[in-house]
Amino acid sequence: MTTRPMAVTPGDPAGIGPDLVLQAAADAAWPGGLAVFADPEALARRARELGLVVGLHEWHPGESLPCTGLAVHPVPLAQRAEPGRPDPANAPATLAALDRAVTAVMEGHCQGLVTGPISKAVISEGTSLPFSGHTEYLAERAGASHPVMMLVGGNLRVALVTTHLPLRAVPDAVTPERVKRTVRTVAEALANDFAVLEPHILVTGLNPHAGEGGHLGDEEQRIIGPALDAVRAELGASAQVEGPVPGDTAFTPRCLREADAVICMYHDQGLGPLKQQAFGGAVNVSLGLPFVRTSVDHGTAFDLAGSGNAGGGSFREAIALARTLSANRARANE
Ligand SMILES: NC(=O)c1ccc[n+]([C@@H]2O[C@H](COP(=O)([O-])OP(=O)(O)OC[C@H]3O[C@@H](n4cnc5c(N)ncnc54)[C@H](O)[C@@H]3O)[C@@H](O)[C@H]2O)c1
Numbered sequence: 001m002t003t004r005p006m007a008v009t010p011g012d013p014a015g016i017g018p019d020l021v022l023q024a025a026a027d028a029a030w031p032g033g034l035a036v037f038a039d040p041e042a043l044a045r046r047a048r049e050l051g052l053v054v055g056l057h058e059w060h061p062g063e064s065l066p067c068t069g070l071a072v073h074p075v076p077l078a079q080r081a082e083p084g085r086p087d088p089a090n091a092p093a094t095l096a097a098l099d100r101a102v103t104a105v106m107e108g109h110c111q112g113l114v115t116g117p118i119s120k121a122v123i124s125e126g127t128s129l130p131f132s133g134h135t136e137y138l139a140e141r142a143g144a145s146h147p148v149m150m151l152v153g154g155n156l157r158v159a160l161v162t163t164h165l166p167l168r169a170v171p172d173a174v175t176p177e178r179v180k181r182t183v184r185t186v187a188e189a190l191a192n193d194f195a196v197l198e199p200h201i202l203v204t205g206l207n208p209h210a211g212e213g214g215h216l217g218d219e220e221q222r223i224i225g226p227a228l229d230a231v232r233a234e235l236g237a238s239a240q241v242e243g244p245v246p247g248d249t250a251f252t253p254r255c256l257r258e259a260d261a262v263i264c265m266y267h268d269q270g271l272g273p274l275k276q277q278a279f280g281g282a283v284n285v286s287l288g289l290p291f292v293r294t295s296v297d298h299g300t301a302f303d304l305a306g307s308g309n310a311g312g313g314s315f316r317e318a319i320a321l322a323r324t325l326s327a328n329r330a331r332a333n334e
C-alpha cells in the first residue's frame with residue numbers, strides 16, 4: 001500500500017506553499033507520487049511566475065496518478081491569489097483543500113498528508129472558526145482527543161505538552177492528564193512510527209530551574225513530577241522517562257546524549273532550540289492522529305511568495321519523512 005500517493009495541501013495560496021509544491025514537483029519524481037489539493041489555475045499561474053514547467057493533471061481520489069506531471073485535485077479559490085497578499089476570502093477554500101485531503105487519506109486513497117503553511121490569523125479572519133493550527137484542526141476532524149506536535153530536525157525530536165495558546169494560559173493547561181497523555185503518545189509514536197524501541201524521553205519543567213524546589217513555582221512538584229511518576233509506572237521498561245529537568249539546560253549536548261526525544265511544556269520552550277539548530281530542514285509531525293501528517297518547520301513567509309527564493313528543504317524532508325513514518329506504521333500494525 002506504500003505506492004499510494006501522498007496527499008499534499010499547499011496551505012495559504014498567497015504564501016510560499018504553492019512555490020514549494022511546484023519546486024518539489026519540478027525537481028524530482030516522488031516515489032508513490034504526490035496528489036495536490038489546490039486550485040489548478042492558481043498553481044499554473046504561480047508556476048509561470050516562478051518560471052517552472054510543471055504539467056498539472058486533474059485527479060480525483062481513487063484514480064491512478066498521471067504518468068508525468070503533477071496530480072491536482074481541484075479546490076477552487078474564491079479570489080485570485082496574489083503572492084504576498086493574503087486574502088481571508090480564500091480561507092474557506094484553504095480549509096476545504098485540507099478537508100478533502102483528510103477525507104482522501106482517511107478513506108485510504110492516500111498514504112498520508114503533507115501540509116504547506118497556513119496563516120492561523122487569515123483562517124480565523126476568513127472563517128467562523130477559531131483556528132489555532134493544523135494540529136488541533138486535524139485532530140478534531142479525525143476525532144483524535146490528544147494530538148501532540150513534534151518537530152524533528154538536526155539531532156532533535158521535540159514534542160510539546162501545550163501547543164498554540166497564549167503564554168498566560170500555559171500554566172493552567174499543564175495538567176497531570178495532559179502531561180501523562182503527551183508522554184504516552186510520544187512513547188507510542190517513537191516505537192511505532194519512528195521504530196525507536198525503549199526510548200529515553202526527557203521532560204522539562206515549566207518554571208526556571210524546574211521550580212528551584214518550589215521557590216520559583218510549584219508546577220513541577222504538584223503536577224509534572226507526580227504525572228511523570230505515574231506514567232513511568234505505567235510504561236515500565238518500555239520507555240525511560242526522565243524529568244522534570246530544567247528547560248534551559250535540557251538542550252545542552254550532555255543532557256541530549258541519551259535522549260530520543262525532549263518533551264517541553266510550551267511552544268517556544270521547545271521550538272526555539274529546535275529551530276535554532278535546524279530551521280529550514282526540520283519537519284513538523286502530528287502524533288496521535290489515525291494517519292501520518294507532516295508539515296514544514298516554517299510559516300507562510302509572505303515576503304518570499306512568488307520570488308523563487310523560498311528554501312524547499314523542509315518541505316522535501318516533510319514528504320520523505322511522511323513516507324518513512326507511513327511505512328514504519330504499516331510494519332508496526334502488521
Ligand atoms: N506549518 C504551518 O502551517 C506553519 C508553521 C509555522 C508558522 N506558520 C504561520 O505562518 C505565518 C508566518 O509566521 P512567521 O512569520 O512567524 O514565520 P515564517 O517561517 O513564515 O517566517 C520567518 C522568517 O523566515 C523566513 N522563511 C520562512 N520560510 C522560509 C523558507 N522556506 N525559505 C527561506 N526563508 C524562509 C521568512 O521570510 C521570515 O523572514 C504565521 O501566521 C504562522 O502561524 C504556519
Ligand SMILES: N[C@H](C(=O)O)[C@H](O)COP(=O)(O)O
Nearest residue numbers: 133134135136284295297298
Ligand atoms: N507551531 C508550528 C511551528 O512553529 O512550526 C506551526 O505553527 C504549525 O503548526 P500546525 O502544524 O499545527 O499548523
